[in-house]
Amino acid sequence: MVLKIKSLPNGFDVAKPMNVERGSTTILLTVILKGDISKVSYQYQAYGYWQPLVPTSIESDKDTHQVTITFKDGLQEPQQIKVIAGDKEKTVTVGIGESSCSLTAPEGDVWAKKATLYLVGDTEGTTEYLKTVKDITVKCRKASGDWFSPSQEKIKNAVEVSGLEPGTDYIFKAVIDGTNTITVKNEVSVKTEEALQIPNSGFEDWYTDSDTRWSAGTFGNFTHYFYYPYTKGATDIWWNTNNKYSQAWVVAPVQTTTCPAVIYVKDAKSGAKAAEIHTAGSGGGYSSTPATMYPEGAKAGRLFIGTYNWSDKKETVTTGHPFTSRPYGMKFWYKYTPYQTDNFKVEIEIRSGNKVIAGGSYISEAASSADSEYQEAYINLDYQGNMEKATDIYVNILSTTKTSFGSDDLQKAGTIDLTDCATGWTTHLGSRLKIDDLELIYE
Numbered sequence: 077m078v079l080k081i082k083s084l085p086n087g088f089d090v091a092k093p094m095n096v097e098r099g100s101t102t103i104l105l106t107v108i109l110k111g112d113i114s115k116v117s118y119q120y121q122a123y124g125y126w127q128p129l130v131p132t133s134i135e136s137d138k139d140t141h142q143v144t145i146t147f148k149d150g151l152q153e154p155q156q157i158k159v160i161a162g163d164k165e166k167t168v169t170v171g172i173g174e175s176s177c178s179l180t181a182p183e184g185d186v187w188a189k190k191a192t193l194y195l196v197g198d199t200e201g202t203t204e205y206l207k208t209v210k211d212i213t214v215k216c217r218k219a220s221g222d223w224f225s226p227s228q229e230k231i232k233n234a235v236e237v238s239g240l241e242p243g244t245d246y247i248f249k250a251v252i253d254g255t256n257t258i259t260v261k262n263e264v265s266v267k268t269e270e271a272l273q274i275p276n277s278g279f280e281d282w283y284t285d286s287d288t289r290w291s292a293g294t295f296g297n298f299t300h301y302f303y304y305p306y307t308k309g310a311t312d313i314w315w316n317t318n319n320k321y322s323q324a325w326v327v328a329p330v331q332t333t334t335c336p337a338v339i340y341v342k343d344a345k346s347g348a349k350a351a352e353i354h355t356a357g358s359g360g361g362y363s364s365t366p367a368t369m370y371p372e373g374a375k376a377g378r379l380f381i382g383t384y385n386w387s388d389k390k391e392t393v394t395t396g397h398p399f400t401s402r403p404y405g406m407k408f409w410y411k412y413t414p415y416q417t418d419n420f421k422v423e424i425e426i427r428s429g430n431k432v433i434a435g436g437s438y439i440s441e442a443a444s445s446a447d448s449e450y451q452e453a454y455i456n457l458d459y460q461g462n463m464e465k466a467t468d469i470y471v472n473i474l475s476t477t478k479t480s481f482g483s484d485d486l487q488k489a490g491t492i493d494l495t496d497c498a499t500g501w502t503t504h505l506g507s508r509l510k511i512d513d514l515e516l517i518y519e
Contacts, residue, residue: 087108087109087110087111087139088107088108088109088110088111088161088162088164088166089107089108089109089166090105090106090107090108090159090166090168091105091106091107091108091168091200091201091204092168092199092200092201092204093105093106093157093168093169093170093171093201093204093205094175094197094199094201094202094204094205094258095170095171095172095173095174095175095199095201095202096151096170096171096172096175097172097173097174099150099151099152100150100151101146101147101148101149101150101151102132102144102145102146102147103144103145103147103151103155103157103170104142104143104144104145104205104208105118105142105143105144105145105157105159105168106140106141106142106143106204106205106208107140107141107143107159108139108140108141109139109141109161110139111161111162113134113136113141113143114134115161115162116159116160116161117159117160118130118131118143118145118157118158118159118160119157119158119160120147120155120156120157120158121155121156121157121158126158129145129157131143131144131145132144132145132146135208142208145157151170151172152172153172154169154170154171154172155169155170156168156169156170157169157170171199171201174259175197175198175199175201175202175205175258175259176197176198176202176258176259176260176261177195177196177197177198177202177203177206177252177258177259177260177261178195178196178198178260178261178262179193179194179195179248179249179250179260179261179262179263179264180193180194180195180196180264181193181194181248181264181266182194182463183465184463184464184465185463186266186267186268186269187268187269187402187518187519188240188242188243188268188269188270188271188401188402188403188518188519189238189239189240189241189242189268189271189518189519190236190237190238190239190240190519191236191237191240191246191248191266191268192234192235192236192237193214193234193235193237193248193250193264194233194234195212195233195234195235195250195252195260196233197233197258202258203233205258206232206233206252206258207232207233209252209258210230211252211253212230212235212250212251212252212253213225213228213250213251213253214226214228214235214237214248214249214250214251215248215249215250215251216237216246216247216248216249217246217247218244218245218246218247219245219246219247223249226238226239226240227239235250238519240268241268242268242269242270242271242518243267243268243269243270243271244267244268245265245266245267246265246266246267246268247263247264247265248263248264248265248266249263249264269400269401269402270400270401271401271403271516271518272399272400272401272516273515273516274314274381274399274469274471274514274516275312275314276305276306276314276315277513277514277515277516278346278347278349278512278513278514279305279315279340279344279349279350279351279511279512280347280348280349281305281306281307281310282303282304282305282306282307282340282349283304283306283307283308284301284302284303284304284496284497285301285302285304286299286300286301286302286497287299287300287302287329289329291328291329291330292327292328294328294330298328298329298330300323300329300331300334301334301336301494301497301498302319302323302336303317303319303336303338303339303340303494304317305317305338305340305351305379313383314381314397315379315380315381316379316380316381316382316383316384317336317337317338317353317377317378317379317380317384318337318338318356318375318377318378318384318386318391319336319337319338320384320385320386321337321356321359321360321375321386321391322335322336322337322356322358322359322360322375322377323335323336323359324359324360324361324386324389325359325361326361326362326363327363330365331366331501331502331503332358332364332365332366332489332502332503332504333358333359333362333363333364334359335356335358335359335492335494335501335503335505336494337353337354337355337356337359337375337377337378337475338351338352338353338354338377338378338379339351339352339494339495340352340495341495341510342495343411343510344512345409345450345512345513346512346513347512347513350510350511350512351379351473351510351511351512352508352509352510352511353377353378353379353473353474353475353508353509353510353511354377354475354492354505354506354507354508354509355374355375355376355377355415355418355475355476355478355481355485355486355505355506355507355508356374356375356376356377356503356504356505356506357369357371357373357374357481357486357487357488357503357504357505357506358373358503358504358505359373359375360373360375360389361373361389364504366488366489366502367489369483369486369488369489369504371481371482371483371485371486372480372481374481374485374486374504374506376474376475376476376477376478376479377474377475377509378472378473378474378475379473379511380395380470380471380472380473381395381396381397381469381470381471381472382394382395382396382397382470395470395472396425396427396468396469396470397468397469397470398467398468399426399466399467399468399469400465400466400467401466401516401518402426402433402434402457402459402465402466403426403457403516403517403518404456404457404517404518404519405436405454405455405456405457405516405517406424406436406454406455406457406471406514406515406516406517407452407453407454407455407514407515407517408422408452408453408511408512408513408514408515409450409451409452409453409511409512409513410422410440410447410450410451410453410509410510410511410512411446411447411449411450411451411509411510412440412443412446412447412451412507412508412509412510413446413447413507413508413509414442414443414444414445414446414507415485415486415487415505415506415507415508416444416484416485417442417443417444418442418443418444418476418477418478418485418506418507419439419440419441419442419443419476419477420439420440420473420474420475420476420477420507420509421437421438421439421440421472421473421474421476421477422437422438422453422455422471422472422473422474422511423435423436423437423438423455423470423471423472424436424437424455424457424469424470424471424472425469425470426457426459426466426468426469427466427467427468427469427470428462428464428465428466428467428468429464429467431462431464433459433462433464433466434457434458434459434460434462435457436455436456436457436458437455438453438454438455439477440453450510450512454517471514473509473511475506475507475508475509476506476507481506485506486504486505486506487504487505487506488504489502489503489504490502490503490504490505491503492505492508
């Protein structure tokens with residue numbers, strides 16, 4: 077019989093200790109050990125010999141152990157300490173002198189309603205020690221005002237402060253209590269981000285236009301209509317649609333080929349208007365008629381932040397708009413009327429330059445019956461450690477998740493009312509989605 081024993085590494089290390097004041101009788105060691113800390117021994121250098129030491133106390137958090145050692149006489153010179161764990165050992169030096177730290181607030185850690193402040197020591201040992209100190213209090217005041225203690229939570233050598241006001245200038249300071257006091261050398265000034273909302277997120281601002289021309293398809297003058305999700309004459313345009321696709325005709329403009337996929341309706345969750353987006357079964361340059369439908373030309377109706385153009389049977393799309401705040405989510409209200417069985421999609425991205433620093437989407441459950449009332453939905457934004465400041469935001473709303481269509485996906489020669497323009501407009505169409513009251517959520 078052969079007994080084989082595999083010896084696993086004990087992950088042993090000792091962090092550089094912080095300085096202590098001259099005359100101090102207590103030092104703190106941070107020992108990393110995946111094993112039994114009670115079997116570790118300690119020695120100090122005195123008169124050219126290593127002398128044994130017995131810890132006063134040990135506090136452990138998984139594999140990290142805070143070992144307190146007390147000397148009878150106060151330390152006057154730097155002291156070497158040897159830590160021995162089995163066949164491994166490490167020697168560290170405890171320096172003599174004042175320990176200090178700086179309070180910092182990196183730009184990416186300052187949000188609309190919260191901020192993370194860091195205490196960085198003048199030595200590696202001080203920073204390590206600060207991770208173990210519980211008696212750290214952060215106070216703040218506005219540019220003009222009294223000091224107060226905000227809601228806060230300490231995490232290692234950082235303090236997370238919450239409940240701040242968006243777009244506000246604050247001054248922060250930190251106070252460290254306890255026997256091993258460390259001087260905080262500075263105060264820090266920050267400005268929280270604005271809790272910005274997307275313009276026209278309630279979809280109240282629209283304007284319509286029309287075009288009248290002689291049409292061989294109607295053997296007379298024919299008028300068709302255009303819907304724009306912004307006010308007439310607006311220069312800073314946020315929302316756009318793919319209506320130019322759904323209204324692209326070739327032979328003659330008739331109702332079937334000139335129906336906008338995105339309009340406004342007066343069935344709103346709040347206010348006077350909401351957006352309605354339908355899956356377009358006509359347009360795209362196909363010669364559709366009430367009797368003729370080309371499913372290969374069908375396309376999801378689209379309302380999005382960006383710009384859109386349709387020319388020479390090609391789409392030109394840019395997505396996003398400058399935006400400098402970082403929300404934690406977006407909620408909205410919807411009412412869906414699927415054709416056959418269908419679902420819709422809403423997606424959002426927060427970008428820093430060309431990088432998406434947070435994104436999320438909502439895809440409704442497949443349904444075959446219409447919503448009788450508006451439903452609320454929420455999209456969470458997870459930044460996954462990305463701390464860059466935001467430069468752009470993108471929201472995209474699609475009437476269906478389908479990207480290819482058959483005749484069963486569309487209602488042939490259906491009708492739709494074009495609000496404030498025409499009733500009973502005949503076209504080929506699929507699912508219809510009403511959207512209202514988008515709201516960005518900040519924490």
